[in-house]
Amino acid sequence: MNNSADPVAKENEPKFNWQFFFNELKPRGKWLTPFNIISIPIILLGLFLIVIRFWKGLGAITNLTQEVPWGLWIGFDVVTGVAFAGGAYVVTFMVYILNMKNYHSIVRVTVLNGFLAYAFYTGALLLDLGRPWHVINPMIGNSFGTSSVLFLVAWHFLLYMFAELIEFSPAIAEWLGSRRAHKILSGMTIGAVIFGITLSTLHQSGLGALYLMAKDKIHPLWYSEFIPIMFLVSSIFAGLSMVIFEGTISHKVFFNRISEKNNKAQNGIIHGLSKICAVTMFAYLVLQFVVFVHGHNWNYINTPMGYWFLLEMIGFVSIPMILFFYSYRTGHIFMIRLAAILTMIGVVMNRLNVTIIGFRWDAAVHYIPSWMEIVVTLAVIFTEIWIFRWVINRMPVLGDSPSWAKENV
């Protein structure tokens, strides 16, 4: 319990001071936790590999080729990471648009999670670009490239990151004790939410649309002209499963940052989300089935890739859907968590099947990520968790806002 040093407790802090800011930057608590012991070496190794990547080029540490130019960094970091960040637009829609206030206590942590996911995973995109400094071109108009889906994805990512930052910014203002900023930023929330939801639905599907161009490269069981819709629908339950999973971990790890009220609401929230997951997964399964029939895909089912497809659809979509359904009826919180984990595995499988496993599945030499690509990916994830932990331990994310903030709006 480090509440005595907690800036939130100092509610009358009138203005920003640098001393306070530098104090906040210092780490808190024990250093040698199991998580730190595992993550620090991986992050350091990852940094080292990133230096090599920029020094010697992509070929030095990745197994990417001209045939397979997009590998793990795109397939997992960007495509899968963004699907899991989908929780932010779903939860803000529920709370601010549908006015389901019961879910208000998870808005901030979900938005923070979404923002960091975007910042880090699209940041990881820079690693994958041959000439990363060109990333600015679609923004500044040095050849916008409007005929590419990437133009849409680039702008949406950038704007959505701003929208999420604005949605989260009242927490930053409360942390710094800045009343004026808090008032202005809180007033922008609803606008940012509407803007953000629009962007989200478009770029979740936009990521799928990127793969429309690779029609002859992706296995027909995963390729269809409906990938964008599949990506959008699956991002709903992917994001919510992430919210359930992340909430479960947070409630164990950050128990001293959670207010009593939010702690009590936790199970009710998980229970409510399980219903949404069950319904959207049901719809998703039917969509998949229609696409399956539409594409005459039964010809492929009796092949190794067909079995793999069935495993994904039955083991990691149908079964978790039934689990969500059953545990919503019975109120079995543990089973909901289990279902969320199975769903997340299923979403990872699906995105990797489109981007890596089913991509050039018929090539003589199949792309398998190098160990160095995996280390860099882990380093990116761990760094994100470090920042997440830093923010949670300092800003009013899981707990209550200071009392002045409630009257300030």
Next chain:
Amino acid sequence: MHKNKQMDGFSYYDIFATKGLEYVIIIVFLLLLIPFWLILNKESGMTKKNQTALGILSARILRIPQGLFYSKNHTWMFIEKAGGAKVGLDDLLLHLTGKVKFTYLKNPGETINKGELLAEIDQNGKLLRIFSPVSGKIMDTNRLLNNSNGMLNEDPYGKGWIYTIKPSNWKEDTNSCYFGEDAINWSAKELERFKDFLARTTTNYTPETAMIVMQDGGELFDHSLSSLPNEIWKDFQKEFLEFDS
């Protein structure tokens, strides 16, 4: 049935070949959706438990024990065998306010008339006055309440009682009270009335909540009053706690 034509690596198939089957799938899906949705939402003990956990206030979670008289100003009265009447605050009121501090305004030995000021509850300076449902002589106050405020909300009909009063004319006093089934129906109606009240008053005092319009499906939040300003508490006092009869 399956006519793939290879051309520059792209394959084309007849998109109409499976149309009929796709229609069937969609119709089956819609038919399945009906039981799926019905079973998912079927009333179960969980719904109530879940609503409590989520903090949704509905008539279903209100405690309304039988055998008590419920007065229109949200107090209850229970005639004991010994002739005294236990008096307390009803669950609905306490669900709306959340945790409150309780102040006794009468002492044992004093007499009180029905409709007279009996006690006050307050939450951070926002006051509600409680009027007596019965005339008589105060016999006792609940000492437990002084020490732990939680008792009032946790067990409003048991350990959370507030006064024992020796009634002087209880038969007439309870004429205007609700009893049994009537009390349950009345509580549900009061809850609906409170929803209307909220929709009306919040727009008057806080422009920012003007967008909170409760449609038919609008759920009422537990402790709805606690975050609202003093003006609304005053209006609530007038509309829900003050009755002459």
